[in-house]
């Protein structure tokens with residue numbers, strides 16, 4: 001017997017709707033037979049990529065952990081959940097008693113953002129950890145974007161996305177949505193949408209040091225030298241002003257005259273030299289933006305993980321403001337989602353409220369940067385990290401200066417990893433708690449739902465009954481252990497869940513902007529429909545949201561509505577005119593001259609040009625950061641871990657196509673095959689991230705040079721301390737020469 005169920009793919013931000021075919025027999029459990037796109041999904045409209053199809057393999061993968069592992073006599077051995085949690089409780093208690101709560105740290109990996117059980121369950125653990133040592137993959141990813149929004153709008157989640165259905169000019173900087181299907185922008189089937197832009201006479205411009213898959217679809221591609229986008233944006237602002245643009249009066253802003261003053265010192269010829277873009281093309285781009293009815297700039301990882309990430313993210317929105325495109329149809333819009341989070345009580349910026357202990361890096365949105373993690377483990381003294389709980393992350397591969405971080409992790413008194421695999425990081429752990437199978441847990445995009453190309457609400461219940469604790473329960477158990485020093489029994493765990501849910505309800509009832517403001521906490525608690533699980537928080541957030549039923553006050557969405565609508569509820573096009581809701585600065589004005597930004601602009605005076613070759617990263621549709629490399633359906637597609645180098649540089653260095661080369665940075669060297677191609681700008685070399693050279697970890701996975709071994713943890717974006725993964729100065733030499741010289 002077969003059965004078809006609908007499921008949202010939680011691998012990446014596109015959030016594709018899948019149709020999963022299940023086979024069921026009377027005497028056996030159901031199993032996945034096939035996966036294909038769900039054409040009826042209101043958001044993804046039939047899109048799927050190889051990774052979504054490969055979820056079948058992921059679910060069945062014999063390498064996927066199904067039982068906790070404990071280190072015993074130097075080796076990891078299978079253990080029961082009770083034994084694993086007891087081990088953690090004992091060791092964590094000892095660390096806290098010996099070194100204090102500040103000795104405990106958490107690292108939150110990227111999949112947490114796509115997983116409501118993980119993010120909310122482990123969120124409860126992190127919030128109650130009693131330590132400021134909270135790190136995440138955000139500081140090797142999007143944190144500068146969020147910081148720019150926090151500084152500009154007073155709201156780190158106010159991240160506008162291009163109105164791809166209506167714009168007549170999309171300028172993509174340092175992003176490759178044709179491969180990512182959007183990032184901080186959920187836009188499955190983007191190739192169709194870009195073709196539609198072209199068909200209606202619109203223009204796509206891509207600015208990137210590499211001719212990416214998106215650039216190949218563009219009307220115009222401008223190569224730019226890594227780390228120089230800030231100068232491009234400053235000169236665009238100056239040129240737009242020279243063309244007669246002024247900040248539209250409809251925006252409530254402050255600080256514009258100070259920012260404008262700074263722009264006056266920018267010299268077109270110098271910017272042209274620095275960026276590598278001819279003056280005429282810079283002027284033409286400004287004219288294109290000026291002429292377009294609804295131009296929009298979009299920047300992503302190439303603009304955030306670089307030495308001016310916060311400034312660049314900030315200035316992109318300044319251009320969108322100056323062209324009048326921010327919050328206007330066809331421009332950069334703020335999508336809305338059905339799930340409402342309770343707003344934090346206003347208490348000023350979530351920035352620099354404390355610093356890291358060793359290098360004094362600022363806190364950003366309640367986190368310290370991963371640039372500080374190794375030194376915070378290595379450096380003795382009060383507050384030294386002695387225990388780390390790593391949640392769905394593989395920092396040995398995804399964080400800078402990997403060799404040093406790997407050594408540091410090995411010195412911890414306790415390393416706990418929540419992961420579905422033994423990987424380069426979890427392989428060092430004292431305990432690994434296996435994450436739930438993707439089909440054994442539910443899905444709702446609570447974090448990224450506010451960045452969709454269209455407003456929708458979609459929920460997937462588990463396809464199969466869980467065969468182990470759900471991630472929500474793992475997080476709650478760790479939270480209980482951390483707070484009470486012992487492993488909870490079932491009754492205690494459910495009481496702890498009640499406490500967490502009651503705390504959440506209370507936050508909504510105290511949020512003056514939420515429809516539940518002033519309501520009785522017990523009344524709301526009693527009306528939440530699911531009796532247990534993370535779905536209680538989901539029902540709460542959906543019913544308290546813009547389209548929710550506000551708990552009996554009107555007709556509207558509940559979690560049950562979403563369960564009854566497996567293809568998703570379409571809530572309509574993303575619309576403009578939302579700034580008054582989105583901007584949360586104390587005076588309601590968009591701040592165009594926050595002191596952090598003005599200081600970063602002044603510091604540009606000392607921004608030296610990088611010498612020699614510069615390394616940038618890239619992404620392939622068949623890889624997903626540091627994981628999935630072991631799935632045959634993905635890793636046999638083609639060899640992707642090669643160093644792209646321009647023919648002029650290859651000729652100068654006497655490197656032939658396919659030859660093994662050594663790439664050396666200030667901190668490490670890796671060996672990799674070269675691919676001579678005009679797809680990269682002269683002076684730029686390009687390597688994908690997420691690969692590992694290790695042969696004893698997941699032997700079936702495709703191997704490749706670990707990009708992050710080459711990245712120095714001290715090369716950072718000043719305001720956010722996010723690591724500059726792009727624009728790494730390197731030397732490249734033939735392997736034979738390297739062996740002779742090195």
Ligand code: SF4
Pocket residue numbers: 009010011012013014015016047048049050051052053181188
């Ligand atoms: S693009 Fe691929 S990995 Fe991303 S959500 Fe869609 S199917 Fe999943």
